[in-house]
Amino acid sequence: MEANCVIQPWKRYVSVFILFSATINTLSAVTHYSIPEEMEEGSVVANLAADLGLDVKTLSRRKMRLDIIAKKKYLDVNKETGELYVVEKIDREYLCASKTATTCFLKLDATIENPIRIFNIELEIMDINDNAPHFRRDSIHLDISESTPTGERFSLNNAVDSDVGTNSVKTYYLSESEHFNIEVQTGRDGSKFADLILKKTLDREEQAVHNLILTAVDGGVPARSGTASIIVRVLDTNDNAPQFEKDNYNINIMENYPFGSLVVKLNATDIDDGTNSDIVYSFSLYTSEKAKGTFSLNPANGEIRVKEMINYEDFRIYDMEVIATDKGTNSLSGQCKLTLLVTDMNDNHPEISIKSFQSPVKEDIAVDTVIAVVSVSDKDSGDNGKVDIHIADQLPFALRESSDNYYELVVSQPLLSTKEHGPDRDQRFSGLYIAIAMTVRR
Template identity: 40%
Template sequence: MGRRQLLQLILLHTAWKIGSGQLHYSVPEESQHGTFVGRIAQDLGLEVGELMPRMFRMESQGDGDFFKVNLQNGILFVNSRIDREELCGKNIICTIHLEVIVDKPLGVFHVEVEITDINDNDPVFSVRQQNLSVLESRVPGSHFPVEEASDADIGINGQVTYKLSPNEYFSVEEIKNYEHSKSLVLTLKKPLDREASTEHHLLLSAIDSGQPPLTGTILLVITVVDVNDNPPSFNQSVYKVELLENSAVGTLIIKLEATDMDEGINKEVSYSFSNLVAPDIKEKFSIDGNNGELRVKRNVDFEESIAYDIQIEATDKGGYPLSGHCKVLIEILDVNDNSPEMSLKSLSVPVPEDSPPGTVVALISISDRDSGANGQVNCSVGPPGLPFKLTSTFKNYYSLVVAEPLDREREAEYQLVVMAQDQGVPALSTSSSLVVPIGDVNDNAPAFAQPSYTVFVKENNPPGAHIFTVSASDPD
């Protein structure tokens, strides 16, 4: 039985109501088209027969038409391929947000579908072969950084262990550098003998912890050299720095310095990114080869990435160059550079003048890409004195509702301005105008101009002769 067929057999679906108008489902990534997700109509308390008359519709926040609802039976099903890694990367929680809207009366429901991970990605090395040069004079216990594998899966499916092909000189181990940062290194077990062997070929395997486990490999080619016996050394193995997003190009992040105990040209050091550093990091940062200054090369956006892990190499200029390594962990700090975004999800107009307080007129979605206080948004409606108010329905959603009795004969239309403002310093805001016409109901009786009339009529008037004119008016 294939992995995907087995997946369908063990598929567990959950659905529960959270507060008012909110559902949660879960489905594994890579589920086939038509895979059952949940009985959405039943879970929302809707009858299947009323879905079409009430104009049942569903919108997905963001790109992708991953789910659809069968209006004949009220079942939510998978519509297109869902790749969790493509959708959410390494985020622990991967959720697709859906909005369900029905009319007559207006109802709004928030549906979350959690995409669970399956072990569908092998551990991958960025290169197929890594070359290392090692002095035969290096003592047992010396460490040499090697390429680490990445696994796009999360949780246990993305946990990688390493295994080195049998040999008498090297072992592989992970060394914890700082908090959750680790480095993969080769450790020398016994002295090398260049005369016995000038080169060693070892196969490094990365195995994930999924079931069944998946594997990736890289070939390590180790050349033994016997000159220049002191590699450059940094005073720290890991440097942690903070950098504001949107820092100007050329901003100095940190100045690194490595020393070499050799003499002459063997102690002259140049700095560079390790060949293990990803191309996108090299596009955002630069390092001066002569003085070790790490600077901003291109705009850095907190909303794109909150941290960078950069391996730096210091290499001496000996005939057989030796290298020392360190890591720079750059934490990106958020600044308030995104204004709130506002979207009108539903508008029910005209509003009948006999609508009771609490009647929902419009549903508005508010979002802000910033984090923390910079991403917390307050929403208000103006100008003051309007018979409407905003109420928070659930996260990032506001309902515009009737707050006071309406009278079309007194005010037939209202011009509203909805404003959203974040809590950053300085605060950023956005606003949107909204026109709400008031619908007429027959709430006024016709009225004569005066309560009574006195009319004098001449005698002998012929039939059809004009005697008097009365008029009545109706403000409806």
């Protein structure tokens, strides 16, 4: 039986009414297994009973059971053989959707009774190369002036791959071209993207359009690939492109920033005259859909504002690129990159989870007997995520930390009967409850 208690902002404690008995043993060691994703249903992972040193004959009687994760029962234990087996195929990309995670773990507890023991199991889900790289758009359109100097760079739409590690995008290749080549770069999260580089001056009168093919290849065996077409339209001379005040911006922003709040006002200038110096701002293809959904960009004045809730626990770094394009007949563009770093606020309440308890408690129960196991957690980071847990001083119980974030509730003094202490003593413990209060250290 498990209960989750969330502390309200106006009340820094919760009360749990329970009657306990029996002794509970918890193990701080973690049993670790590694399996590839997409294993067939019924596939055996290991003999869990043997690994935990349990007698297979007692598994049914002791009611061995595993956690259910997010309403899914991925694994179960054969109580006849003690084998841990796959109940439902595990898709690593579904289970661990974040591309920043290089490892994917399924953590669960195995519980047995008579006496109660809780075992921590950690299952590492290994990636297989079951996805090919693909581009967000099949075609990338670029307008490049014939006056653009050699060596100029242009950001390309990067490919994405749901796989991770060596199975994700490894490199890019460009079809043969006299005027262009690419340079592969690595992003903050390890993702690969390519910049298109002009290696020979363009001549619109000689060739007005260049058609190229960009291929993304992953590092799997065998490798998988995806392609996108690059269509370069050569523009007649509009001498100067807009330029930003800086090429890169690093900005700190607090989570829960109010909607509509100004994050930064970008400013690009163009030394040309008339419509050739009028500028429109836009996000480039390098900017993720997540960043576009969270922040708005005013195309007229370059203001970036908050348009969706910012949550540090969901997303901590936003990388985006803004393009400034002039309104000349042959428009030119300048670009800058922004990195928005989200600062954590103490906006999550601590939670208490009761992992196990027994009821009732005998009056002659021995001092130092474990009668319950609870865990505490807080989604915030740093000091905002640290919690203290304690119970009322007047109760005949004490809390003892058994492992990281796990606490045992033990009997701290004898629970004597009415015969020894009279009716007042009996009245005091006739409706015994335990008040557990948890406060956050700021």
